[in-house]
Amino acid sequence: MKKDLWMIIYGKFFILALSSLILYSCYINFGYIKFMDEDSYHNSVYMYEPENTSMHESPLIHPVSSIDELKSKLSEDTNAVGIDASGNKANVILYESIKGVDNYRADYALSLLLSQKDNDAKISEKDEVIQINYEDTSEMKLRKEMTCEILFFEIVAIGFLGIASLLFKEKQMGVMRITGILPVKRSLFILSKISIFLICDLCFTVLLLIINVGFFEGIKILPQVLVQTGILSIIMSLIGFGCSMLLKDFKQFSLVYLLVAVFITTPVFLSVNTSFEIGWIKYHPFYHVYNELKNAFFIRFSSEISYFIACSLTIIVLFLLVKNVFDKELIREG
Numbered sequence: 001m002k003k004d005l006w007m008i009i010y011g012k013f014f015i016l017a018l019s020s021l022i023l024y025s026c027y028i029n030f031g032y033i034k035f036m037d038e039d040s041y042h043n044s045v046y047m048y049e050p051e052n053t054s055m056h057e058s059p060l061i062h063p064v065s066s067i068d069e070l071k072s073k074l075s076e077d078t079n080a081v082g083i084d085a086s087g088n089k090a091n092v093i094l095y096e097s098i099k100g101v102d103n104y105r106a107d108y109a110l111s112l113l114l115s116q117k118d119n120d121a122k123i124s125e126k127d128e129v130i131q132i133n134y135e136d137t138s139e140m141k142l143r144k145e146m147t148c149e150i151l152f153f154e155i156v157a158i159g160f161l162g163i164a165s166l167l168f169k170e171k172q173m174g175v176m177r178i179t180g181i182l183p184v185k186r187s188l189f190i191l192s193k194i195s196i197f198l199i200c201d202l203c204f205t206v207l208l209l210i211i212n213v214g215f216f217e218g219i220k221i222l223p224q225v226l227v228q229t230g231i232l233s234i235i236m237s238l239i240g241f242g243c244s245m246l247l248k249d250f251k252q253f254s255l256v257y258l259l260v261a262v263f264i265t266t267p268v269f270l271s272v273n274t275s276f277e278i279g280w281i282k283y284h285p286f287y288h289v290y291n292e293l294k295n296a297f298f299i300r301f302s303s304e305i306s307y308f309i310a311c312s313l314t315i316i317v318l319f320l321l322v323k324n325v326f327d328k329e330l331i332r333e334g
Contacts, residue, residue, distance in 0.1 A: 001192045004192055008200070017200065021207055021208060025211045045062065045080065045081045046081070048085065049083075060112050067084065071093075081109040083109055140217065147212045151205060151293070152293055156232070159233050159240060160257060160261070162240070163194075167193070168244060168253070186323065186330065197233065206226075221298075238315065241322050245329045267281055267287070272294075
């Protein structure tokens with residue numbers, strides 16, 4: 001690991017990571033937040049509340065007398081937001097759903113309620129129910145959303161491209177030939193690479209969170225985010241390790257990197273942030289990883305043991321495949 005650390009330092013990997021951190025942080029704080037001001041989400045808000053306790057309503061909320069009238073208003077103005085307060089919890093109804101935007105619209109509607117008695121609010125859109133954290137302001141939700149997307153993209157890029165650049169450099173230096181004749185466990189060679197990039201990814205995550213989400217909010221969600229970041233980092237490092245062993249040079253790897261990055265990130269971002277429907281997206285493994293990462297940002301940590309079992313099995317299978325490919329590469333180099 002000491003040798004790998006010095007290889008990363010000499011390869012200016014930390015400079016690249018720091019430059020990305022500064023660039024993305026400037027974009028979030030001085031570009032994205034200002035452009036996506038919460039005024040953009042000031043849609044008409046209609047509310048049905050049988051008890052009619054106007055003491056906790058904003059004058060910007062238009063009251064309706066029945067649930068049928070509420071639905072009628074929403075059908076006339078599909079960009080409007082409806083609040084059904086007839087039950088114990090407020091249900092936010094969106095008829096015109098744009099993934100990635102509907103949560104912001106719901107946040108604006110709920111922020112108009114002066115009382116915070118309904119902290120566990122729901123968004124009801126067709127058959128889909130999305131839990132949201134009412135305590136987050138619109139700006140904080142914007143920060144978390146964009147920070148999550150940048151973190152997902154960066155870990156995919158760093159884990160996949162970074163480890164490959166290191167391995168191709170070692171191939172040129174003859175490290176593979178030396179490793180093939182040394183009396184050392186080859187699995188330790190793989191674990192060393194995975195561990196050093198995992199540490200780098202976790203450090204990058206901490207800095208990205210503190211800078212763009214804030215110290216106190218970042219510390220609150222940090223443990224959950226680090227778990228999901230670690231899972232994604234290990235998977236991408238193993239995939240990058242295996243591809244670098246199968247390909248001859250970095251030029252071939254660059255083409256594969258573009259294909260893998262497009263396959264991993266593009267369908268996920270299209271499905272989450274646009275109205276573009278992808279029928280098979282639920283079968284995309286990284287879609288679930290991204291969702292769990294996003295849930296960690298909004299303190300909706302997965303309690304499903306099946307997700308962690310699936311991730312663990314995936315990592316084990318990838319490690320065994322990579323070790324097999326690595327053994328063949330050492331034989332070929334020798």
